[in-house]
């Protein structure tokens with residue numbers, strides 16, 4: 001049996017924050033605002049996994065009012081959600097993602113992001129898609145005020161014989 005899940009997240013870019021995407025720190029004068037490290041790529045992946053499980057969303061699991069999750073690395077949250085998936089008897093087949101950011105150029109960091117995310121979700125390179133695009137200067141993302149991410153995840157449960 002298979003199930004898919006879909007996730008989306010957007011965070012504002014702010015001065016005085018590190019820019020963390022996919023668990024990788026990217027040199028840039030602005031970073032993503034948020035209660036955690038603001039890693040909207042990982043947040044979108046978490047929501048895709050929870051969506052596939054049919055369980056709430058990241059805000060239900062890790063409330064931004066809970067001091068326990070203040071500035072917590074999102075990779076740690078992702079590892080927790082992966083454990084939840086596995087405990088439910090599911091395997092993650094593949095994950096595909098899109099980052100929409102006008103700046104900075106993310107191509108040089110794609111390999112590092114995949115190397116960081118792959119082990120966190122137990123996927124090899126060929127099963128983990130990370131793509132970056134600009135928003136063609138349109139809207140708030142295109143004006144560099146925010147970064148948005150989309151993710152889909154496919155889960156599989158071996159049929160009991």
Ligand code: MG
Pocket residue numbers: 009010011034038039040043
């Ligand atoms: Mg978020």
